[in-house]
Amino acid sequence: MPAPLTQERSRLDRETLLEAAEALFYERGIQAVGMDAVRTASGLPLKRIYGFFPSKEDLVVAVLQRRDHRWRGDLTAHVEQVQDPRERVLAVFDWLAEWFSEPGFRGCAWVNAYGELGPSSEAVLNEVRSHKRAFRAQVTAWVDATGVHVADQVFLLAEGAVVTAGISGDPAPARHARAAAATLLGAP
Template sequence: MPAPITAEQTRVDREALLDAAERLFYERGIQAVGMDEVRASSGLPLKRIYRLFHAKEDLVVAMLRRRDQRWRASLAAHVEQVPDPRERVLAVFDWLAAWFAEPGFRGCAWVNAHGELGSSSEAILAEVRSHKRAFHDQIAAWVSAAGEPVAEPVFLLAEGAIVTAGITGDPAPARHARAATAILLGAR
């Protein structure tokens, strides 16, 4: 009889699985990647994978949720080191520019997931909406601290830059959105 699986082993297996799924789904798309590829990449047997996540949809939701926490924490760490509230808002676009220039950048994982499965999966749609609300709220808090009532246009500039950079493969939309945001922050 095999030894029981410990909580630590479950945690390690779950992280390995999420790492593999995130890399594959982001690089190639959710529907293009089969669970056999996730199994091979994670090194876990399918039986173990389905004990951790009962369906591929559950794995996708968990992957998006974990990515959201890491993505927004990285953004916040960058932005919140800037002392001036106005410059803090502009730092959002500096962080986006660096992200857009990373090797393997394929746009927004949530927009990509929505495009593939948002109309057929309530769970994925809910996770995408949750991420977008949280990102909106982050930006709104930074814009509010700058004393300007322009949270909505700044959020739309950020979202537009993300989508445009994902489609074009060019980090320049972050620079253009930053310049437009600077004008908004200066306008009364």
């Protein structure tokens, strides 16, 4: 009889599963990746995978939630190192430029998920909208701290840069959006 699974083993297996699924979904697309590929990449049996997530849709939502927490946390850590409020807003675009230059960058995981599943999966659509609302709230807080009321415009510049860089494969949209944001903020 196999040994009972500990909470720590379950936590590690779940993390391994999410890591493998995120890499596959981001690299290949959600619909192109079958659960057998997730099983192979994670090294976990399908029964264990479905014990964590009863459906692929549940797994996709968990992947997006995990990615959101990490992505926005990394952005916050970068931006909040900067003291000047205007420079803090511009640091958003510096962070985006670094992200766009990473090997394997394929654009926004939430836009990609929406493009594949948004119209057919309410759960995925809700997660995409949740991420975009949270990102917008971050940007708004940083912009509002400058005293210049251009949060909507700066948010659209950031979103546009992400989508454009994802499609073009070129990190330059971050620089262009940064310059436009600096103009809006009246930054030197």
